[in-house]
Amino acid sequence: MRAWLHSVRVLVWKDLLQEWRSRDIVTSMLAFAVLSLFIFNYALELSPINRAEIAPGIIWVVMVFAGTLGLNRSFTAEQDQGCFEGLMMAVPDLSAIYFAKLLTNMLMMIFLAVLVIPIYSLLYNQSLFNWAFLGVLGLGAWGYSAAGTLISSMTVQTRMRDLLLPVLLFPLLLPVNMAVVKSCGVLLGTVAGQDIRGWLNLLLVYDAVVTTLSLLVFEYVIQE
Amino acid sequence: MTLQARQISKAYGVQRVLDRLTLSVDAGEVVCLLGPNGAGKTTLILTLSGLQKPDSGEVLWDGQAAGASALKLRRSIGLILHQPFLYEHLTGCENLRFYSLLYETGHSEADLRKLMGRVGLANARPIPVRGFSRGMKQRLTIARALLCDPRVLLFDEPYTGLDQQGCGMLNQLVQEENARGKLILLTTHELSFIRQIATRFDVLHRGKIADSIPNDGISLDLLQEHYNTVVSAGGTRQKELA
Secondary structure (H helix, E strand, O other): OHHHHHHHHHHHHHHHHHHHHHOHHHHHHHHHHHHHHHHHHHHOOOOHHHHHHHHHHHHHHHHHHHHHHHHHHHOHHHHHOOHHHHHHHHOOOOHHHHHHHHHHHHHHHHHHHHHHHHHHHHHHOOOOOOHHHHHHHHHHHHHHHHHHHHHHHHHOOOOOHHHHHHHHHHHHOHHHHHHHHHHHHHHHOOOOOOOHHHHHHHHHHHHHHHHHHHHHHHHHHHHO | OEEEEEEEEEEEOOEEEEEEEEEEEEOOOEEEEEOOOOOOHHHHHHHHHOOOOOOEEEEEEOOEEOHHHHHHHHOOEEEEOOOOOOOOOOEHHHHHHHHHHHHOOOOOHHHHHHHHHHOOOOOOOOOEHHHOOHHHHHHHHHHHHHOOOOOEEEEEOOOOOOOHHHHHHHHHHHHHHHHOOOEEEEEOOOHHHHOOOOOEEEEEEOOEEEEEEEOOOOOHHHHHHHHHHHHHOOOHHHHHHO
């Protein structure tokens, strides 16, 4: 277990250092997110009441679509330079590669949320500065990254990876999408009569189950 | 240590690349796999390294199937394939440090610099690998393969991109590792260089080891002639031997 955690830490350090040097993923995700927020702002002429109602939906949709740009590229370095084989020869357990990528993708999503929330607040004149709100987005990012990292490891080996990733991933994300949007709605007071605990439980169970299953099948996925 | 491939077969779709191939390499040997393009050399290296499973047959380490210890055995192999396994945005030293941490070798910065020096990169600028020439990347790849002090070296076309000095450096490294009792199997078309260090040449043709030529001071011309005969004969010698 100690060796496994050590491998995960080293792999995350490498991914973050690579991203710090290239800024490939963050730049494209952020550009997409900001542009989407601008488009929504001008396309939807919203009253102050409506703004609060659709805020969770807009924020999460922007994060999901921007996130696919990051997921599509998360295994690119490994694929292009054959580093996948290098990692397979070096790690004590192949699931460490999956977990490290999951953490990196989740960190990217949370970083994106931290940037998107103030931009949204500025554009829509509605404050979303709320730790609980960010916490729910973080749980959503975990589930999104858990499913997305596994699907991305499959699609990166195909020629149509840009198309296949969203087609395969989005149906799997239905429970996350519902739970995040409803939970955030309850936090903002726009969804009446619903208990946030139910949605948070769904989110936590989804995150735990998808992460566990992915850890178990990852070795099979990359070797086959 | 002995590495054996026993009756292994591998096909990609309808194309059978390895056909009940049997091979044995002992520690202290430097075996060179020769063969025309598409003969299956890379497939054999991938299969022996455990990165690819054979359709049938088995790979044995000291007479035992890898089984549950496959990952542990994998970590004792220094592998070079066509791609360098290097991260383009990291410097040469950072790439080595990354793999060193993964292998938990405990190398210090000085050790890594010494290793860079062994492959002729002591004076390389600390720039990302994407700024390296093909030869420099290959030198760094060799350093990466030796990083974990592996017991087995599986090198696929290791001379690719290297200049004359680089080829000499690689030969010297292989001889040093061979003197330490390492098991070494490599593939190449550079007969002039490999002739200086190989203890045996195995010719891979039509999915089988068609011939095995011991290097008892064989001349380059004779080796080339022998190889051409085996390849053009289409493995008939294998049938004769069988």
